[in-house]
Amino acid sequence: MHLDDNIAIIFTHIPKCAGTSLRESIIVNNIESSLIYRSGSFKEILYYKNDFRYIIGHWPYGIENYCHINNPVRNRQKLHITFLREPIDHLISFFYFQKQQIGYSAYKHEIGDKSIVEFYESVPRALNLQTKFCAGVFYDQLFRRTSKAGAKIQLNKAKQNLIKRFDFVGQFENYTNDLELMAKTYNLKLDITHNNVTKTHKRIAIKDLSSKELNKLKELNSLDMELYKFASENFFSQR
Numbered sequence: 001m002h003l004d005d006n007i008a009i010i011f012t013h014i015p016k017c018a019g020t021s022l023r024e025s026i027i028v029n030n031i032e033s034s035l036i037y038r039s040g041s042f043k044e045i046l047y048y049k050n051d052f053r054y055i056i057g058h059w060p061y062g063i064e065n066y067c068h069i070n071n072p073v074r075n076r077q078k079l080h081i082t083f084l085r086e087p088i089d090h091l092i093s094f095f096y097f098q099k100q101q102i103g104y105s106a107y108k109h110e111i112g113d114k115s116i117v118e119f120y121e122s123v124p125r126a127l128n129l130q131t132k133f134c135a136g137v138f139y140d141q142l143f144r145r146t147s148k149a150g151a152k153i154q155l156n157k158a159k160q161n162l163i164k165r166f167d168f169v170g171q172f173e174n175y176t177n178d179l180e181l182m183a184k185t186y187n188l189k190l191d192i193t194h195n196n197v198t199k200t201h202k203r204i205a206i207k208d209l210s211s212k213e214l215n216k217l218k219e220l221n222s223l224d225m226e227l228y229k230f231a232s233e234n235f236f237s238q239r
Helices: 019-030 042-046 087-100 116-122 129-135 137-142 151-164 172-185 211-220 222-236
Strands: 008-012 036-038 054-056 078-084 168-171
Touching (some): 008 054, 019 172, 078 129, 078 222, 087 129, 116 211, 129 137, 129 151, 129 222, 137 151, 151 222, 168 222
Parallel strands (some): 008 078
16 A cells, blocks of 8 residues: 555554654654644544544544544545554553653542552553554443453454554554654655654663562553564564
């Protein structure tokens, strides 16, 4: 597939997985600003009728299918992309970014002085985000109010979507090379940018976790651990 003026790039932007940098590196160089939609609430999307070729926001796979039935984006050809990240590194980055943005964080009342393990033990909705996003909007809404129900269903659906629905699955750790590959594959203009506004500036590394902390985070985030392993075997290692 080569990008033409009719194709919409639908990026499943998982928090802390290079989405803002991707938008500044590829999207703004290939899609006119009038067709870039900065989405609001899910309810707003349900009633949104204006055409677009890119949607800004952290939305699970398939969000464009929930726009108003008369929205022209429904008839556009789609290029579905996402980037995945090593799951423990992802948890660390997400946690410290919430602390960094505490005044604006959706978790500001839950972080307090909690340790990283205490936070994730008490906030299950912040776990396995990569699996939830890749499984899609329907499954995210269906299982939103429970932490364990449907976990295996979500994981299996996420794997299926990676194989059958996504056109490109990038690896955060190989960001620059994968952006170049994506640009070459789909004939996209590329100006590689690393956004510092949404970067986590003060954080620990995986090696700074105790073995007990590491094992607990792996246990809590087991769906993403399995999904990332699946993606590594089916996409990343082949590059």
